Amino acid sequence: MPALNLRIAALLLACAPLHALAFAPSDADKRFQAIYEKEWTWRQEQTGQADEDTDTSGDNTRLPDVGAPAQQARLKVWEQVLKDLDGIDPAQLSAENRINLAIYRPQVENLAAEVRLRAYEMPFNSDSSFWSNLSFMARRQMKTADDYRAYASRLRDVPRHFDQHIANMRAGLARGFTVPRAVLDGRDVSIAAVAELKDPEQSAFYAPYRKMPARIPAAEQEALRKEARAAIREHVVPAFGTLLTFFRTEYVPKARTTLAAEAMPGGKDFYAxxxxxxxxxxxxxxxxxxxxxxxxxxxxxxxxxxxxxxxxxxxxxxxxxxxxxxxxxxxxxxxxxxxxxxxxxxxxxxxxxxxxxxxxxxxxxxxxxxxxxxxxxxxxxxxxxxxxxxxxxxxxxxxxxxxxxxxxxxxxxxxxxxxxxxxxxxxxxxxxxxxxxxxxxxxxxxxxxxxxxxxxxxxxxxxxxxxxxxxxxxxxxxxxxxxxxxxxxxxxxxxxxxxxxxxxxxxxxxxxxxxxxxxxxxxxxxxGEIAIVRLRAEAERELGPKFDIKAFHDAVLKQGSVTLPVLESQIRAFIAASKAGPAKAAAAAP
Incomplete structure (x- = not known):
């Protein structure tokens, strides 16, 4: 853990329970908020896309630029963000923002490290892939004709998006940074299912057009369906065909024969x-x-x-x-x-x-x-x-x-x-x-x-x-x-x-x-489970008859998504406040 993160963790343990006091935003708070709001907005514009858990593609008309130049440009932004964060003294932040900084900084550090290690050259694994996740765009609720037009535009952008991924994977092959050959058999089935498609209407990408909102006039609905069929037939299916050929004739034959991440070039740093x-x-x-x-x-x-x-x-x-x-x-x-x-x-x-x-x-x-x-x-x-x-x-x-x-x-x-x-x-x-x-x-x-x-x-x-x-x-x-x-x-x-x-x-x-x-x-x-079980045992031991299982779980869940060190600091703040009485426990709730 970087030294600054250790410093933040120490401050978290010492700080007052979240929301225990009201703070007027300091200059440090304002600067920090400006940094993360600007970066987050930019990040969504750069990387917004759909997968099985979320859809942040919004109304984008293009898929993310995943080419090596764009990746390196993002790295420069994240490195600058980290330098800007270095200029903020955590001690000058409110209790809320100390927590936010302890979550946000590792998030940006991880994003920067992924690019620095060129992890984008291995953009799939045996479980998840960029080509399979793409179909989850079709589950996004579309309400207007503009929503459908933006979606069709993203479909037409699939060839460019795939070509960039293929170029990245070729770079990975050249340096031995690939998915191991031992787990690749049969992984082309999901590519072939689209590449060999004869009827665009049978594609998962066509699903949003099977039942469209009644507020869109019938004639416009048919025009939108025609646009989708053309996008799938002329852009999506050929792009999957190109990917299938690359996968079968280049990637699988040249994939590394080792298994260990540490066996790859830079593998020890990558696995760490x-x-x-x-x-x-x-x-x-x-x-x-x-x-x-x-x-x-x-x-x-x-x-x-x-x-x-x-x-x-x-x-x-x-x-x-x-x-x-x-x-x-x-x-x-x-x-x-x-x-x-x-x-x-x-x-x-x-x-x-x-x-x-x-x-x-x-x-x-x-x-x-x-x-x-x-x-x-x-x-x-x-x-x-x-x-x-x-x-x-x-x-x-x-x-x-x-x-x-x-x-x-x-x-x-x-x-x-x-x-x-x-x-x-x-x-x-x-x-x-x-x-x-x-x-x-x-x-x-x-x-x-x-x-x-x-x-x-x-x-x-x-x-x-x-x-x-x-x-x-x-x-x-x-x-x-x-x-x-x-x-x-x-x-x-x-x-x-x-x-x-x-x-x-x-x-x-x-x-x-x-x-x-x-x-x-x-x-x-x-x-993660070991940490939560340990923290619950600590709360039960420290609070005795005052332990409230619902309050404990609320304290865990109200965090949003946090690092384990932050979770530990927050649950210990909850324990301390619960010892002091119900009113203070409620005030400490994040």
């Missing part, structure tokens, strides 16, 4: 930065590996206790085989899986208010993962307004895992947290609209454990599913650092996840390939 970005902590790969091994051993003992509750008499390995093969644990149709997830989420609705004081107004829906990306996606994913559930290959989607998955991805996990973050109107946009993985994934994993207190797990098998999901995240700490730092093979990583969890073979494979191709991201879940 990935750890810093995704965990928000100053931990080494060795430290994280040891934490993972300790967590794996602890959870394994809890698993054995649950197995005994089921009455199963075989070995641990035999129990895993039983769970993976017995038909009672699997849905027979996609709709059955969706229905069960909906039932679980409604049961959560009846309990969540007993554990969280402030609930969001925003709601979420449950949607099947699109067929073109489902084979390589995780079991589910949640975000603002949507819980994506993967119904591909039903024998790999056990029902005993579904309660934990639903808690994590929808409520009280990602969908609830994202909605609350959006509704924190007093917070700056860089907090409301940004996602810090260690906090967001840590909270979502914590809610899986909270589901036990809520009574969501109805059988020992579902409770074992909860533990297998926790073990899955603990094993990630071991596997990610094992592959990228210790030189583990793919088979070694597969065996470790297979032997320690009840995940299906399909999930074991897709998950390990995800960790291989996306260094560091998998570390955020368990480290």
């Amino acid at each position: 930065q990935q750890i810093r970005e995704y965990t928000t902590l100053d931990l080494s790969a060795e430290q994280i590996h040891r934490i993972g091994l300790e967590e794996v051993a602890r959870i394994r003992a809890e698993m054995q206790e649950v197995i005994e509750q089921t009455g199963f008499k075989g070995t641990f390995a035999e129990f895993l085989t039983f769970l993976r093969t017995d038909p009672q644990f699997y849905a027979k149709t996609p709709q059955q899986l969706l229905d069960r997830a909906a039932w679980i989420s409604k049961r959560v609705d009846g309990e969540v208010g007993k554990f969280i004081g402030t609930l969001p107004r925003g709601r979420f829906t449950i949607v099947e993962v699109p067929a073109d990306i489902a084979p390589f996606w995780t079991a589910g994913r949640g975000g603002l307004g949507t819980y994506w559930l993967n119904t591909y290959d039903l024998p790999s989607r056990p029902l005993y895992n579904l309660p934990a998955l639903t808690l994590h991805e929808s409520s009280p996990g990602h969908s609830l947290q994202a909605a609350l973050a959006q509704e924190q109107g007093e917070q700056p946009a860089f907090r409301r609209d940004n996602y810090i993985s260690a906090y967001g994934e840590g909270w979502a994993l914590y809610t899986e454990k909270l589901g036990k207190e809520m009574g969501i797990y109805e059988t020992p098998y579902e409770d074992f599913g909860r533990l297998t999901y926790e073990m899955w995240r603990a094993a990630r700490l071991v596997i990610d650092t094992g592959v990228h730092h210790k030189g583990w093979s793919r088979d070694q990583a597969l065996a470790y996840l297979r032997d320690h969890t009840a995940l299906s073979e399909h999930e074991v494979t897709t998950e390990v390939d995800r960790y291989i191709s996306w260094p560091g991201q998998a570390l955020s879940y368990k480290l």
